[in-house]
Amino acid sequence: MKRLxxxxxxxxxxxxxxxxxxxxxxxxxxxxxxxxxxxGMNYGIDFQGGTMVELRFHEVxxxxxxxxxxxxxxxxDVQIVEFGEPTDILIxxxxxxxGDEAQQLAVMQLRELYGNDADFRRVEVVGPRVSGELAQAGxxxxxxxxxxxxxxxxxxxxxxxxxxAVLCTMHDVILTIGxxxxxxxxxxxxxxxxxxxxxxxxxxxxxxxYDRVRENLRRYKRMPMPxxxxxxxxxxxxxxxxxSITTLLALAALFVFGGEVIRSFTFAMIxxxxxxxxxxxFIAAPLLITLHLRPGRASGGGKEDEADDGEPAGDAEPTPA
Amino acid sequence: xLHFPRWQTISIVLVVILGVAAVIPxxxxxxxxxPLPSWLPKERIxxxxxxxxxxxxxxQVDQEDYIDTRLRTVTNEVREALLxxxxxxxxxxxxxxxxxxxxxxxxxxxxxxxxxxRQLLNPxxxxxxxxxxxxxxxxxxxxxxxxxxxxxxxxxxxxVRSIVDQSIEVVRRRVDELGTTEPNIQRQGDDRILVxxxxxxxxxxxxxxGTTAQLTFHLVDTSVNPTDVLQRGRxxxxxxxxxxxxxxxxxPGVPYVVDEAPLITGEDLTDAQPAFQQQTNEPVVTFRLTxxxxxxFCDVTTREAPSRTPFAIVLDDEVVSAPSIREPICGGAxxxxxxxxxxxxxxxxVLLRAGALPAALTLVEERTVGPGLGADSIAAGExxxxxxxxxxxxxxxxxxxxxxxxxxxxxxxxxxxxxxxxSLLGATLTLPxxxxxxxxxGMAVDANVxxxxxxxxxxxxxxxxxxxxxxxxxxxxxxxxxANVTTLIAAVILFQLGSGPVRGFAVTLAIGILTTxxxxxxxxxxxxxxxxxxxxxxxxxx
Numbered sequence: 063m064k065r066l067x068x069x070x071x072x073x074x075x076x077x078x079x080x081x082x083x084x085x086x087x088x089x090x091x092x093x094x095x096x097x098x099x100x101x102g103m104n105y106g107i108d109f110q111g112g113t114m115v116e117l118r119f120h121e122v123x124x125x126x127x128x129x130x131x132x133x134x135x136x137x138x139d140v141q142i143v144e145f146g147e148p149t150d151i152l153i154x155x156x157x158x159x160x161g162d163e164a165q166q167l168a169v170m171q172l173r174e175l176y177g178n179d180a181d182f183r184r185v186e187v188v189g190p191r192v193s194g195e196l197a198q199a200g201x202x203x204x205x206x207x208x209x210x211x212x213x214x215x216x217x218x219x220x221x222x223x224x225x226x227a228v229l230c231t232m233h234d235v236i237l238t239i240g241x242x243x244x245x246x247x248x249x250x251x252x253x254x255x256x257x258x259x260x261x262x263x264x265x266x267x268x269x270x271x272y273d274r275v276r277e278n279l280r281r282y283k284r285m286p287m288p289x290x291x292x293x294x295x296x297x298x299x300x301x302x303x304x305x306s307i308t309t310l311l312a313l314a315a316l317f318v319f320g321g322e323v324i325r326s327f328t329f330a331m332i333x334x335x336x337x338x339x340x341x342x343x344f345i346a347a348p349l350l351i352t353l354h355l356r357p358g359r360a361s362g363g364g365k366e367d368e369a370d371d372g373e374p375a376g377d378a379e380p381t382p383a
Numbered sequence: 384x385l386h387f388p389r390w391q392t393i394s395i396v397l398v399v400i401l402g403v404a405a406v407i408p409x410x411x412x413x414x415x416x417x418p419l420p421s422w423l424p425k426e427r428i429x430x431x432x433x434x435x436x437x438x439x440x441x442x443q444v445d446q447e448d449y450i451d452t453r454l455r456t457v458t459n460e461v462r463e464a465l466l467x468x469x470x471x472x473x474x475x476x477x478x479x480x481x482x483x484x485x486x487x488x489x490x491x492x493x494x495x496x497x498x499x500x501r502q503l504l505n506p507x508x509x510x511x512x513x514x515x516x517x518x519x520x521x522x523x524x525x526x527x528x529x530x531x532x533x534x535x536x537x538x539x540x541x542x543v544r545s546i547v548d549q550s551i552e553v554v555r556r557r558v559d560e561l562g563t564t565e566p567n568i569q570r571q572g573d574d575r576i577l578v579x580x581x582x583x584x585x586x587x588x589x590x591x592x593g594t595t596a597q598l599t600f601h602l603v604d605t606s607v608n609p610t611d612v613l614q615r616g617r618x619x620x621x622x623x624x625x626x627x628x629x630x631x632x633x634x635p636g637v638p639y640v641v642d643e644a645p646l647i648t649g650e651d652l653t654d655a656q657p658a659f660q661q662q663t664n665e666p667v668v669t670f671r672l673t674x675x676x677x678x679x680f681c682d683v684t685t686r687e688a689p690s691r692t693p694f695a696i697v698l699d700d701e702v703v704s705a706p707s708i709r710e711p712i713c714g715g716a717x718x719x720x721x722x723x724x725x726x727x728x729x730x731x732x733v734l735l736r737a738g739a740l741p742a743a744l745t746l747v748e749e750r751t752v753g754p755g756l757g758a759d760s761i762a763a764g765e766x767x768x769x770x771x772x773x774x775x776x777x778x779x780x781x782x783x784x785x786x787x788x789x790x791x792x793x794x795x796x797x798x799x800x801x802x803x804x805x806s807l808l809g810a811t812l813t814l815p816x817x818x819x820x821x822x823x824x825g826m827a828v829d830a831n832v833x834x835x836x837x838x839x840x841x842x843x844x845x846x847x848x849x850x851x852x853x854x855x856x857x858x859x860x861x862x863x864x865x866a867n868v869t870t871l872i873a874a875v876i877l878f879q880l881g882s883g884p885v886r887g888f889a890v891t892l893a894i895g896i897l898t899t900x901x902x903x904x905x906x907x908x909x910x911x912x913x914x915x916x917x918x919x920x921x922x923x924x925x
Binding site: 187252311 | 433443586747752755767768771772775782814817824825826828832833861862867869872874885888889892
């Protein structure tokens with residue numbers, strides 16, 4: 063069977079684009095934060111409180127009719143959308159004033175209205191007390207995860223790598239927040255899981271590149287940083303692409319076949335993989351230069367590294383057995 | 384790197400066999416597994432409520448409600464203590480912000496009154512760990528005869544704890560009565576109770592759990608006109624005004640003035656059953672009383688029978704019915720009638736058998752999934768996993784040829800191990816969990832890709848095939864470890880801090896990372912080593 067070949071032995075000068083890439087990313091981050099501040103995310107009931115009901119009607123009903131019927135209940139802001147099959151309807155009711163019991167009342171009204179015409183496939187009610195806690199727990203989870211990972215990388219590498227990795231991860235998280243703000247996808251507990259997985263994936267990618275940078279730093283003690291980073295990225299490029307492709311394939315299957323419930327989750331993940339792959343090449347690696355990992359040409363090198371700029375110095379060629 | 388001692392080879396194969404054995408119970412009908420020896424793993428993967436349908440209900444104990452009820456009881460106790468012979472005159476007895484206040488009229492007997500009230504302080508939980516126990520109340524008095532019993536903070540906290548424990552017991556009995564299979568009921572935080580029940584009717588579950596079910600019998604005071612009391616809005620001391628329930632069709636909203644102190648409470652019941660009244664054939668609830676309760680009931684009914692005083696049967700502050708006492712009731716049994724349906728009579732019997740909740744429970748979070756949606760979600764998840772796996776497997780073979788096949792075998796082993804571990808650990812598989820597995824399928828090949836790419840590189844650097852393979856493995860391992868440990872950290876934190884869908888996802892992600900490390904470090908390496916030994920390759924194979 064004929065194999066597809068991945069790009070091997072590439073010599074792409076990624077660092078030549080590092081300034082435009084950094085500027086582009088900075089603009090992207092600012093836009094994301096601006097969107098977040100001005101438009102805001104579409105927080106699901108997990109964080110905002112309220113009621114969500116997924117109905118499957120026994121026969122197809124025009125959505126305008128349902129809108130009118132539910133509107134007459136006087137439940138405040140109600141969103142009604144079609145969902146998957148033409149008989150499936152998703153109703154989201156904003157948090158009702160009057161505490162936890164008031165939320166239950168909204169469900170009862172909906173049941174009275176449609177109990178005979180539809181199956182209640184899913185009912186979620188989050189009261190005001192819980193929604194605040196869930197939001198808080200979500201934010202804490204992301205922050206604690208970032209700190210723990212930074213500590214691990216700091217222990218395994220040098221501090222420059224830890225800072226670089228976390229900045230790069232924050233870049234990915236901010237762009238993901240931007241995605242949620244721009245598309246107004248429901249941001250709920252599952253989205254938090256998506257964000258943290260993006261964090262994990264992006265770091266995974268970053269660590270692979272950093273690992274190679276560290277290895278090359280030991281090998282080529284006199285090579286200038288931009289060149290060394292280009293070399294490291296090119297050496298890991300085929301792996302980065304292959305892993306991103308397989309992961310995207312798996313997520314694409316999840317997006318198409320995984321059902322409506324986790325579609326926004328998968329969508330966010332796909333975006334995260336693309337952004338994570340981009341950022342490990344164009345943000346994480348150049349950040350090492352910005353952070354002056356090896357300022358000047360030979361400062362990191364000792365006396366033994368007169369070897370040269372091209373040949374491996376650290377580990378000796380093993381002799382064939 | 385390519386040398387494996389025999390014990391290592393055997394252990395690796397054993398782990399894989401164990402994984403397969405752990406997955407098998409999920410694939411065959413339960414009856415097939417039953418006759419097999421007990422040491423074989425028979426656990427199945429527990430499906431989350433989002434996959435099998437069911438209800439997730441989070442309740443919070445209503446402290447305010449408890450404080451209200453408790454202070455009402457204490458008010459009664461204070462009254463009884465002061466009215467005990469010789470009586471002490473008082474005025475202004477009532478509940479004032481988290482405490483009970485009373486003013487003693489007779490200045491000369493203040494000390495005596497204080498003594499009587501101090502006896503009500505009620506020390507709580509004199510266990511080994513609570514030094515000397517805490518008092519539920521604090522007693523204070525000011526010069527002009529004003530006395531006060533106030534909840535202590537420690538006492539209240541301890542009360543809330545025991546209320547939650549008690550409530551969990553009551554809720555468990557109620558849910559069991561409904562015949563729900565494998566419900567999970569547990570404390571969450573200081574004052575919350577989580578109920579997870581697969582299948583069943585969530586509405587019935589909510590109705591059953593949400594009712595306090597305080598049953599009391601009170602003598603009706605026929606000397607006062609309830610309509611007057613209703614208009615004045617205030618009952619005489621020691622009496623209270625109660626209404627019949629709104630949905631009592633026979634006589635909705637009828638007021639009754641009754642003695643505040645109950646004749647019988649739910650604690651005096653030993654059993655309750657739904658039944659039909661013989662004459663009218665309408666549903667009723669029959670009950671039996673404890674010996675003590677039966678004696679008290681007998682005494683009162685004997686005393687009141689001549690005057691045909693009615694007594695009110697009260698459930699959660701609403702009068703269910705108020706039959707007149709026609710004859711002494713001394714058999715320790717009785718029945719409650721009051722326009723029940725078969726269903727409501729049955730529900731009431733369940734509630735009475737299970738006992739009353741010490742305080743009202745407020746539903747603060749509810750997630751219910753119908754069985755249909757759950758089945759759809761499983762099907763969708765399976766399809767996604769299969770399609771994803773096929774796509775990933777195909778691209779691995781396209782790019783790496785025979786080594787791609789090795790990677791795919793490793794991938795299959797990986798998924799089998801994930802499912803096996805989920806079965807053995809009894810971890811719950813949720814829809815986000817399936818998403819986690821699909822994601823792992825995508826990322827699991829990463830370890831193989833790292834190794835293969837490294838082997839290629841070493842080969843290009845001019846090493847012999849065996850050395851290239853050897854170096855490829857050893858060099859890739861540091862990277863694989865670093866990359867996976869960072870993701871594992873994220874997964875562990877997700878699990879610790881997350882709830883619901885986040886947890887389900889974190890479990891499979893974490894397990895997936897562990898199995899990925901196993902398959903990359905040991906299984907793939909073993910397969911490649913066996914291949915190398917047999918083939919003695921002359922050129923770098925990937």
